[in-house]
Amino acid sequence: MKIALPDQPFRFVTENSAECDAETAFVLTGLNRRYLDDAKARGAHSIISPADVAPLFGLDRINVIGITGTNGKTTTASAIYSILLDLGHKAAMQGTRGFFMNDTVVEGKSLTTPTLLETYRHIYQAVAAGCEYFVMEVSSHAIVQARAEGIDFALKILTNITQDHLDYHETLEEYVRVKNSFFADEGKKLINKDEAKADFNIKNAFTYGAENPATYKVVAYSLNDGISAVVQHFGKIHTFHSPMHGFFNVYNLTAAVAAVHLVTGDDLEAVCDAVGGFAGVSGRMEVVSESPLVIVDFAHTPDGMAQVLNALKEKEMLVVFGAGGDRDRSKRPLMGRVAENLAKKVFVTSDNPRSEDPDAIIADILGGMTYPEKAVVEPNRKAAIAMALSARSGDEVVVVLGKGDEQYQIIYDKQFPFDDREVIRSLLSEV
Numbered sequence: 492m493k494i495a496l497p498d499q500p501f502r503f504v505t506e507n508s509a510e511c512d513a514e515t516a517f518v519l520t521g522l523n524r525r526y527l528d529d530a531k532a533r534g535a536h537s538i539i540s541p542a543d544v545a546p547l548f549g550l551d552r553i554n555v556i557g558i559t560g561t562n563g564k565t566t567t568a569s570a571i572y573s574i575l576l577d578l579g580h581k582a583a584m585q586g587t588r589g590f591f592m593n594d595t596v597v598e599g600k601s602l603t604t605p606t607l608l609e610t611y612r613h614i615y616q617a618v619a620a621g622c623e624y625f626v627m628e629v630s631s632h633a634i635v636q637a638r639a640e641g642i643d644f645a646l647k648i649l650t651n652i653t654q655d656h657l658d659y660h661e662t663l664e665e666y667v668r669v670k671n672s673f674f675a676d677e678g679k680k681l682i683n684k685d686e687a688k689a690d691f692n693i694k695n696a697f698t699y700g701a702e703n704p705a706t707y708k709v710v711a712y713s714l715n716d717g718i719s720a721v722v723q724h725f726g727k728i729h730t731f732h733s734p735m736h737g738f739f740n741v742y743n744l745t746a747a748v749a750a751v752h753l754v755t756g757d758d759l760e761a762v763c764d765a766v767g768g769f770a771g772v773s774g775r776m777e778v779v780s781e782s783p784l785v786i787v788d789f790a791h792t793p794d795g796m797a798q799v800l801n802a803l804k805e806k807e808m809l810v811v812f813g814a815g816g817d818r819d820r821s822k823r824p825l826m827g828r829v830a831e832n833l834a835k836k837v838f839v840t841s842d843n844p845r846s847e848d849p850d851a852i853i854a855d856i857l858g859g860m861t862y863p864e865k866a867v868v869e870p871n872r873k874a875a876i877a878m879a880l881s882a883r884s885g886d887e888v889v890v891v892l893g894k895g896d897e898q899y900q901i902i903y904d905k906q907f908p909f910d911d912r913e914v915i916r917s918l919l920s921e922v
């Protein structure tokens with residue numbers, strides 16, 4: 492993508508050598524270095540670095556908050572964005588669900604962290620719209636591929652490190668190393684102190700947590716009727732309330748409170764008061780039907796599934812889930828085991844099979860179960876959801892995991908309209 496920039500010796504910048512010409516400068520990144528000769532051969536106006544172009548996009552005129560971690564990035568980013576807007580700040584947010592500015596959707600879903608120049612372009616738009624803050628999710632792929640190069644973060648946040656994406660990073664050790672490498676510099680950072688795998692530069696480090704001593708420490712909480720949490724900060728006590736559910740959201744919300752407090756310097760009491768206005772993210776712990784109780788959640792990792800199912804463990808659960816194709820194979824048996832251990836009945840189905848055989852993905856999931864014969868196997872996701880809904884009785888809850896607010900099912904390279912929430916609503920209306 493060529494981006495026009497006014498008042499420069501060149502007219503455009505690009506990160507793709509194929510787009511280079513006499514009026515287009517090539518921004519040399521960690522990812523496109525191998526195309527440098529191609530850019531020169533095509534007569535690129537000049538070769539420039541991300542640091543050279545960052546000020547041209549206004550990166551030095553906005554506070555960028557970057558969030559990484561296996562789970563909770565979108566939720567924490569959305570909570571920060573919501574609290575900032577509630578407190579009267581102008582803010583933008585970029586992540587798995589798209590690009591948002593001052594409460595409007597500017598662009599829909601793309602990558603969790605887009606390419607370097609796409610992020611720069613979003614920041615440029617945010618600066619032009621008068622935003623003081625730009626909240627962005629930083630995936631592990633983005634860290635390896637330096638998609639956030641040249642950004643001087645006002646704050647970096649670590650939610651947690653469990654297992655995902657080993658198809659890309661190959662070993663858990665490497666994945667953990669990549670996540671932690673984001674926190675090796677001396678910049679301001681906010682770390683989940685209860686994450687034992689966190690390893691960070693202690694300079695300018697702030698922490699949050701519920702179990703270990705932390706700068707923002709949850710000293711008491713209640714999960715009855717939403718979340719209430721008491722946070723201790725330098726000896727003072729502050730309380731927030733939220734309509735959200737699940738202990739894991741105590742972490743996401745505490746991180747958001749601490750982050751907003753750290754970047755704005757606003758009164759912590761006012762920050763806590765603004766938490767209640769955040770209702771949560773579409774497709775995460777979303778109650779699709781109250782009676783019967785049916786919940787949709789985006790859990791697509793072993794830990795995500797454990798967190799969600801533990802949050803609902805007062806109830807007997809019928810759990811419908813699969814695992815994405817062309818993604819970490821080694822998480823599949825672990826997901827099978829989590830479901831088997833926590834659910835009353837498990838329905839194993841397809842998620843986004845992509846180029847893989849759905850039966851083979853299901854076999855990987857069943858491979859982690861002690862009693863695979865007890866699971867219901869139905870590769871057709873709609874049929875599996877229907878089976879769970881008709882098998883449900885009494886107070887049991889149906890929990891449909893993995894796709895959250897996704898609106899498509901990806902089979903090979905085609906996207907077929909599929910929204911778990913709509914499927915559930917239509918099945919319930921047929922009864």
Ligand SMILES: CC(=O)N[C@H]1[C@@H](OP(=O)(O)OP(=O)(O)OC[C@H]2O[C@@H](n3ccc(=O)[nH]c3=O)[C@H](O)[C@@H]2O)O[C@H](CO)[C@@H](O)[C@@H]1O[C@H](C)C(=O)N[C@@H](C)C(=O)N[C@H](CCC(=O)O)C(=O)O
Pocket residue numbers: 506507508509522523524526529587601602603604605606607630631632633636
């Ligand atoms: C595995 C992976 O992450 N691949 C990403 C990677 O692809 P690649 O290395 O094959 O790219 P490439 O075509 O060689 O291009 C690399 C660079 O060289 C440049 N180029 C390319 C060709 C050329 O002739 N000249 C040239 O200069 C390109 O403009 C680009 O800047 O770089 C591309 C450009 O930045 C990404 O679009 C692509 O993401 C693919 C589409 C993808 O599906 N990525 C997923 C797995 C991903 O990134 N997911 C994460 C995590 C999700 C989460 O857990 O939330 C995400 O952030 O979304």
Ligand SMILES: Nc1ncnc2c1ncn2[C@@H]1O[C@H](COP(=O)(O)OP(=O)(O)OP(=O)(O)O)[C@@H](O)[C@H]1O
Pocket residue numbers: 560561562563564565566567587603628650651739740742743774775776788789790791794795796798799895
């Ligand atoms: N703090 C947390 N710890 C563990 N699991 C969590 C946490 N927050 C959310 N989850 C689980 O992970 C799922 C995804 O949450 P969210 O979208 O916020 O994460 P994410 O890190 O942005 O994921 P992705 O990398 O896929 O974009 C939720 O639906 C929930 O099941």
Ligand SMILES: N[C@H](CCC[C@H](N)C(=O)O)C(=O)O
Pocket residue numbers: 603791814815816818842843893894897
């Ligand atoms: N950001 C995650 C989302 C996974 C969602 C799940 N439905 C799947 O397709 O595996 C990924 O791309 O790995």
Ligand SMILES: [Mg+2]
Pocket residue numbers: 564565586587588603628
């Ligand atoms: Mg996300």
